[in-house]
Amino acid sequence: MATEPATSSDEFDVIVIGGGPAGEVVAEAAIRGSERTAAIVERELLGGECSYWACMPSKALLHPGEVLRGAQHMGGVTAQGLDRAAVFARRDSFTHATDGVHDDSAQLEWARSAGIEVVHGDARVTGERVVSVDGRTLRARHAVVVATGTTAAIPPTPGLTEALPWISRDATAVREMPRRVAVIGGGVVACESATWLSDLGADVTLLVRGTSLLTNAEPFAGERVRDALIARGVTILFDTSARSVHRHDPRDTGVGRIHGGPVTLDLGGGEPLVVDEVIAATGRRPATSDIGLDRWRNDHGYLDADEHLTVDGTWLYAVGDANGRALLTHEGKYQARIAGDVIAARAEGRPLDGPRFRVRDGLVTQVVFTTPQLAAVGLTERQARVRGADVVVVAQDIEVAGAALARDDFAGRVQLVADRATRTLLGATFVGTEVAELVHAASIAVAGRVAVDDLWHAVPAYPTVSEVWVGLLDELRGAL
Ligand SMILES: Cc1cc2nc3c(=O)[nH]c(=O)nc-3n(C[C@H](O)[C@H](O)[C@H](O)COP(=O)(O)OP(=O)(O)OC[C@H]3O[C@@H](n4cnc5c(N)ncnc54)[C@H](O)[C@@H]3O)c2cc1C
Numbered sequence: 001m002a003t004e005p006a007t008s009s010d011e012f013d014v015i016v017i018g019g020g021p022a023g024e025v026v027a028e029a030a031i032r033g034s035e036r037t038a039a040i041v042e043r044e045l046l047g048g049e050c051s052y053w054a055c056m057p058s059k060a061l062l063h064p065g066e067v068l069r070g071a072q073h074m075g076g077v078t079a080q081g082l083d084r085a086a087v088f089a090r091r092d093s094f095t096h097a098t099d100g101v102h103d104d105s106a107q108l109e110w111a112r113s114a115g116i117e118v119v120h121g122d123a124r125v126t127g128e129r130v131v132s133v134d135g136r137t138l139r140a141r142h143a144v145v146v147a148t149g150t151t152a153a154i155p156p157t158p159g160l161t162e163a164l165p166w167i168s169r170d171a172t173a174v175r176e177m178p179r180r181v182a183v184i185g186g187g188v189v190a191c192e193s194a195t196w197l198s199d200l201g202a203d204v205t206l207l208v209r210g211t212s213l214l215t216n217a218e219p220f221a222g223e224r225v226r227d228a229l230i231a232r233g234v235t236i237l238f239d240t241s242a243r244s245v246h247r248h249d250p251r252d253t254g255v256g257r258i259h260g261g262p263v264t265l266d267l268g269g270g271e272p273l274v275v276d277e278v279i280a281a282t283g284r285r286p287a288t289s290d291i292g293l294d295r296w297r298n299d300h301g302y303l304d305a306d307e308h309l310t311v312d313g314t315w316l317y318a319v320g321d322a323n324g325r326a327l328l329t330h331e332g333k334y335q336a337r338i339a340g341d342v343i344a345a346r347a348e349g350r351p352l353d354g355p356r357f358r359v360r361d362g363l364v365t366q367v368v369f370t371t372p373q374l375a376a377v378g379l380t381e382r383q384a385r386v387r388g389a390d391v392v393v394v395a396q397d398i399e400v401a402g403a404a405l406a407r408d409d410f411a412g413r414v415q416l417v418a419d420r421a422t423r424t425l426l427g428a429t430f431v432g433t434e435v436a437e438l439v440h441a442a443s444i445a446v447a448g449r450v451a452v453d454d455l456w457h458a459v460p461a462y463p464t465v466s467e468v469w470v471g472l473l474d475e476l477r478g479a480l
């Protein structure tokens with residue numbers, strides 16, 4: 001690549017494109033405790049999708065419903081219900097939003113205190129270690145890191161784009177509540193948004209093109225989420241795709257407001273579905289198409305990164321959603337910590353010795369904050385078999401004293417996937433009442449490759465939900 005000249009004031013040791021969670025963490029990790037300098041180029045808000053339109057607002061909208069259900073199923077407690085305006089106000093307090101306008105000054109203050117310069121604008125890589133931002137040229141002495149994330153993908157269904165559908169940003173920033181909502185998709189965004197929208201009073205219909213929900217997880221987990229959504233009044237139409245969409249009077253009324261008149265979805269037979277809003281919850285597209293790096297984009301548009309998170313092996317790195325390894329905030333931040341360590345070591349001429357400089361595959365943890373919650377780590381049974389492992393699977397319902405004490409309606413199931421050859425866990429899936437906090441024990445066992453015979457000596461306290469481990473490990477020791 002040809003390079004362009006830069007003035008010394010536009011030189012940094014590290015330039016990060018994109019100021020989401022992954023970009024923030026890599027910038028800080030690459031310069032911490034050194035004299036190195038870093039810039040983050042951000043075209044929207046420092047904090048990225050996660051802070052303002054994804055993780056934070058969605059979880060802020062989901063937790064009140066979870067708390068309400070807990071109270072409704074606790075003998076002796078009287079539950080009043082949800083106050084929609086107060087739930088929105090609490091959500092806005094997390095996203096620093098006033099009348100739909102977000103404020104990232106707290107993040108900018110954090111960047112200043114960490115010694116990171118924030119450059120506002122659209123970045124494009126125009127040469128080796130050279131980044132152009134709206135006419136200004138920045139040069140990196142050591143590394144350029146792409147952390148540009150993803151945007152919502154809208155399928156090419158006739159009439160859908162013209163209908164101005166909601167995307168995840170509208171669903172998380174909801175300010176005007178549609179009475180009837182159609183959600184296209186059966187993944188994480190579809191299931192979580194169906195949960196909070198129905199909690200807040202909407203009549204929700206999920207349009208799922210396949211036969212199951214949350215297909216990346218163990219099948220039993222998606223089935224339990226499906227049954228619970230249906231039991232709470234959500235309609236799920238499987239094997240169903242909208243053939244065409246028509247909206248009366250589509251209007252760009254702003255994020256989180258109803259985008260015009262009623263929407264009619266032709267489902268290819270029978271009565272069309274008429275709703276007040278339609279949400280495209282149909283996956284993500286990497287924000288890598290206009291940053292000058294086309295030669296490194298793979299077939300899906302992601303920038304393939306090696307175990308050190310470099311794209312070209314030397315100066316160009318990709319972390320977070322942009323490399324497509326795992327579209328999750330904590331996974332992006334994990335990659336960012338490793339990339340930051342790699343950049344620092346290379347800048348100081350240190351060798352990349354040791355596990356802290358390499359990402360490890362097969363260890364992703366994810367929590368889906370539906371009711372019931374789904375929490376999983378590592379490989380599913382199918383993934384483990386595809387990798388050729390000699391797989392042993394055990395599964396049990398969560399029926400321990402701690403569960404019965406936690407909630408009158410407690411229900412859950414756990415499945416462990418183990419490797420007979422090493423007698424270690426490859427993966428674990430929990431689905432049930434508030435299981436989010438249970439999964440980290442399994443994450444430690446999987447990442448630490450702890451032998452099942454050693455796990456036997458990690459005794460969960462009585463009476464906690466974690467006691468489910470005792471029965472599972474007992475069964476697993478017999479099966480291995
Ligand atoms: C509704 C929803 C809920 C979610 N909930 C969770 C959850 O509970 N837990 C979880 O782990 N994950 C969750 N995710 C996924 C999570 O949001 C992403 O994995 C995470 O935001 C990725 O972080 P990132 O830093 O890679 O990218 P992003 O957060 O997308 O940030 C990228 C930044 O780059 C900027 N940018 C892009 N291109 C340029 C450019 N050319 N120049 C300058 N700046 C640019 C963008 O403006 C943006 O600020 C959720 C996603 C959605 C949609």
Ligand SMILES: NC(=O)c1ccc[n+]([C@@H]2O[C@H](COP(=O)([O-])OP(=O)(O)OC[C@H]3O[C@@H](n4cnc5c(N)ncnc54)[C@H](O)[C@@H]3O)[C@@H](O)[C@H]2O)c1
Binds near residue numbers: 210241284369
């Ligand atoms: N709690 C969390 O960790 C959390 C929450 C929300 C999102 N996320 C992450 O964000 C990412 C995006 O989530 P998502 O739900 O948008 O994507 P996804 O890939 O999980 O699900 C997309 C869904 O849309 C369907 N779909 C795709 N194209 C379609 C089409 N043309 N017509 C009909 N259906 C179609 C798919 O079959 C699938 O059911 C995920 O990787 C997820 O991990 C994480």
